[in-house]
Amino acid sequence: MDSLLKKASIIITPTAHNVGSINAIKPIQTIGVELGDDSTITNAGNAVMTKISNLNYNATSDGTQTSSIRPRLGFNNTIVGSKYKISIKATNKSGTILFKLFNGSSYVISGNDLSSDIDFIFTAQSTSTVNFNFDGREVFNVDLEISLKQIINADLDFERATSGSVVGTAQREKADGVLEQVAENVPRIDYTGGVAHWLIEPQSRNLITYSEDFLNSNWQHNSALNITANATTSPNGAINATRVEYSGSGSRLGVDIALTSGNSYTLSFYAKNNGGTANLNVRVDGQSLPLQPYTITDDFERYEFTFTATATATSEIRLFTSTTGIDAFIWGAQLEELSYATSYIPTSAQTVTREKDSFGLNTTLDTSLIDSTEGTFYVEMAALDDNQINRIVSLSEGNNNNTIRVRFEESVSNKIRIDIKTQSGQSSIYSTTSYDILNFSKIGVRFKTNDCACFVNGTELTASSGGSTGDTYPANTLTKIESSRGGGSLPFEGKIKCIAVFKEGLTDAELTCLTT
Amino acid sequence: MIYKKYSFDSEAQAIGLINALGTFEEEGKVYPSHIHTVVKLGFLTTNVADEDNPPIFSDKYSVDVLWRGLEVDEEENAIFPEGWQEYEVTGLSNYKHNFFGLTYEE
Numbered sequence: 001m002d003s004l005l006k007k008a009s010i011i012i013t014p015t016a017h018n019v020g021s022i023n024a025i026k027p028i029q030t031i032g033v034e035l036g037d038d039s040t041i042t043n044a045g046n047a048v049m050t051k052i053s054n055l056n057y058n059a060t061s062d063g064t065q066t067s068s069i070r071p072r073l074g075f076n077n078t079i080v081g082s083k084y085k086i087s088i089k090a091t092n093k094s095g096t097i098l099f100k101l102f103n104g105s106s107y108v109i110s111g112n113d114l115s116s117d118i119d120f121i122f123t124a125q126s127t128s129t130v131n132f133n134f135d136g137r138e139v140f141n142v143d144l145e146i147s148l149k150q151i152i153n154a155d156l157d158f159e160r161a162t163s164g165s166v167v168g169t170a171q172r173e174k175a176d177g178v179l180e181q182v183a184e185n186v187p188r189i190d191y192t193g194g195v196a197h198w199l200i201e202p203q204s205r206n207l208i209t210y211s212e213d214f215l216n217s218n219w220q221h222n223s224a225l226n227i228t229a230n231a232t233t234s235p236n237g238a239i240n241a242t243r244v245e246y247s248g249s250g251s252r253l254g255v256d257i258a259l260t261s262g263n264s265y266t267l268s269f270y271a272k273n274n275g276g277t278a279n280l281n282v283r284v285d286g287q288s289l290p291l292q293p294y295t296i297t298d299d300f301e302r303y304e305f306t307f308t309a310t311a312t313a314t315s316e317i318r319l320f321t322s323t324t325g326i327d328a329f330i331w332g333a334q335l336e337e338l339s340y341a342t343s344y345i346p347t348s349a350q351t352v353t354r355e356k357d358s359f360g361l362n363t364t365l366d367t368s369l370i371d372s373t374e375g376t377f378y379v380e381m382a383a384l385d386d387n388q389i390n391r392i393v394s395l396s397e398g399n400n401n402n403t404i405r406v407r408f409e410e411s412v413s414n415k416i417r418i419d420i421k422t423q424s425g426q427s428s429i430y431s432t433t434s435y436d437i438l439n440f441s442k443i444g445v446r447f448k449t450n451d452c453a454c455f456v457n458g459t460e461l462t463a464s465s466g467g468s469t470g471d472t473y474p475a476n477t478l479t480k481i482e483s484s485r486g487g488g489s490l491p492f493e494g495k496i497k498c499i500a501v502f503k504e505g506l507t508d509a510e511l512t513c514l515t516t
Numbered sequence: 517m518i519y520k521k522y523s524f525d526s527e528a529q530a531i532g533l534i535n536a537l538g539t540f541e542e543e544g545k546v547y548p549s550h551i552h553t554v555v556k557l558g559f560l561t562t563n564v565a566d567e568d569n570p571p572i573f574s575d576k577y578s579v580d581v582l583w584r585g586l587e588v589d590e591e592e593n594a595i596f597p598e599g600w601q602e603y604e605v606t607g608l609s610n611y612k613h614n615f616f617g618l619t620y621e622e
Contacts, residue, residue, distance in 0.1 A: 161517055161553060161582050161584075161615070161618070162615045162616040162617050162618055163616040163617025163618075164616065181617070183617060184617055184618070203553060203555075205555060205613075217564070256571065258558075258561070258571065258573075314570065314571045345616050346616075349610070350611060350612055350613050350614040351557075351612060351613050351614075352613070352614050352615065352616050353553075353555045353580070353613065353614075353615050353616065354615075354616040355553050355582065355615065355616075356553075390542075410545070485542075487549075488549070488551065489540060489542075489547055489548075489549050490542070490547060
């Protein structure tokens with residue numbers, strides 16, 4: 001599989017990132033606009049270059065010139081430190097041609113006779129003009145078609161307007177298991193389970209205020225319960241976990257929250273036994289819900305309880321109730337209006353919202369990275385919950401026309417669905433419910449005229465509509481990678497270990513290997 | 517990005533303005549198509565409730581919004597979508613909701 005991934009033109013894994021970007025480990029490089037027609041010619045004597053049309057020139061000399069660098073064509077719009085690709089095709093050649101390319105500091109091509117086309121990448125240096133020139137002391141004539149384009153490094157733009165929490169660390173070299181807070185627009189690499197992945201979560205709000213301050217009057221408890229703040233190290237590495245202790249019976253700790261009938265909520269909090277009773281119960285007062293038992297251990301663990309409110313009412317959410325002989329540490333209480341717990345959102349006097357994570361390519365892919373008429377799109381991803389809503393990663397035109405969507409689909413449990421949708425109307429749909437979407441699945445999609453295929457975890461899927469034949473994508477239409485269906489809607493929520501794009505349609509054997 | 521707080525006369529009024537920000541339909545379901553972050557806070561409590569004092573809810577429906585990519589006028593003031601500005605809340609001495617890592621400032 002590793003050798004297969006080396007064939008990819010784009011690979012994105014949970015490694016390189018920065019504020020506002022997820023970087024490809026094979027740098028995504030796209031080609032900028034044409035700069036070759038913005039140039040200045042410098043001639044000397046009969047060593048003359050003439051512009052014929054935008055990118056077409058003639059260079060000639062009768063050999064009477066004494067300069068070895070005339071005639072010269074300097075480019076007006078290069079930037080020091082930027083990378084450029086120069087292409088030169090020479091025709092109607094005669095005489096002795098000695099071509100040189102100057103990068104602003106030194107000659108990076110020298111004495112070339114232009115016997116074959118030049119496609120050369122260089123970095124502009126210093127502040128002198130990037131130029132090419134000929135040895136005017138020689139007798140020659142040549143027609144030139146030139147092109148100069150900047151090579152632009154591109155990344156996935158990453159957005160989350162708020163801070164976020166993650167297990168592990170935002171620093172790529174560490175995986176310490178500590179829950180850390182990362183700033184806005186910093187992608188989160190989650191080490192839960194020991195293997196890193198990008199954590200892409202939906203917007204969520206912690207409805208519990210004073211989520212770490214159990215001494216606050218917001219929290220209600222039996223008067224005998226001893227509550228000691230800052231008693232031990234919490235999951236975020238600070239000494240800010242709270243000890244709750246009472247040897248007698250009837251201990252409880254809860255907070256009032258307004259709930260809406262029919263809505264799903266998930267309560268989560270961290271707890272660790274300190275020698276007291278291990279068997280506790282969560283209770284949601286005022287709702288027709290059974291006690292939800294849990295067992296705490298000698299290590300901090302996060303306990304999660306999902307329920308559907310049966311009444312629209314203010315209910316006391318009790319982290320433990322009717323407990324005898326409690327002695328435990330607690331930290332980080334959270335109630336979300338979701339069917340699963342997302343990463344911890346600390347609160348004080350206000351409820352707090354974390355914005356959704358999203359990413360999208362900050363430029364347009366070109367044919368050097370993907371030939372839209374043929375290629376392979378690969379994603380290794382897992383869901384955060386089998387909550388049966390659409391969550392999509394796409395390779396698209398940036399809209400809903402030409403797009404390859406890899407999704408966890410709504411309405412059906414554990415459904416992975418792949419759409420190969422073209423503007424001309426062809427839409428092939430592949431799907432499977434054979435896998436637990438909470439585990440990572442490897443999904444490979446080959447798109448090629450009359451030869452499309454989709455593999456999930458080593459097994460080829462049969463199309464439920466469309467199929468391997470039919471339309472393919474027009475050239476230069478699959479130009480965007482996004483955590484949505486294309487255009488920003490139906491955002492992805494989940495975990496991603498890898499996204500890769502191949503210029504070629506991998507064979508069935510290669511796709512089997514890649515996705516196994 | 518601009519953080520604003522709003523207080524509407526009814527939930528329906530708030531939902532109407534939120535939907536007017538943009539939606540699209542796919543396979544029979546309606547999804548937002550705008551890029552703003554909207555938090556429906558609902559009818560907030562106006563007292564500190566406890567076992568003896570039940571919560572009293574405001575008759576106003578609260579919404580917080582992180583606005584993104586708004587166009588600006590000639591004086592570089594953001595142009596908010598139509599209908600929102602008259603419901604903006606200002607002069608808050610305290611408030612009930614925040615965004616993670618952000619500080620609300622009027």
